[in-house]
Amino acid sequence: MSDIQITIIDRQGTAHSIAAPTDMGMSLMEVCKAYDLPVLGTCGGMAMCATCQVYIESDHVLPNPSDDEEAMLAEAFHVKPNSRLGCQIPMEPQFEGLKVRLAPEE
Numbered sequence: 001m002s003d004i005q006i007t008i009i010d011r012q013g014t015a016h017s018i019a020a021p022t023d024m025g026m027s028l029m030e031v032c033k034a035y036d037l038p039v040l041g042t043c044g045g046m047a048m049c050a051t052c053q054v055y056i057e058s059d060h061v062l063p064n065p066s067d068d069e070e071a072m073l074a075e076a077f078h079v080k081p082n083s084r085l086g087c088q089i090p091m092e093p094q095f096e097g098l099k100v101r102l103a104p105e106e
Helices: 028-034 067-075
Strands: 003-009 015-021 053-056 083-085 099-102
Touching: 003 028, 015 028, 067 083
Parallel strands: 003 099
Antiparallel strands: 003 015, 053 083, 053 099
């Protein structure tokens, strides 16, 4: 099993250092749910609800958002320039040290 260390800051400002597997095809949303962080992921990772929105706080270069992700973020609340949907961020080795903050609940 190959894990990376990521940091997820919850809505109360508490930072959680988490070991995220890179060999299971998990998204950031799925990792949050596995660690019981308050991410709904209502649509199951289809980029259709924005309940897994996060703010990227590290300098990692992520894949460009898909058209579906951009469309969802265009309709979501609390969107910032560094907003992404957690369901669209794969856990991959190059994201070692990724730091994100959960967006406010809508």
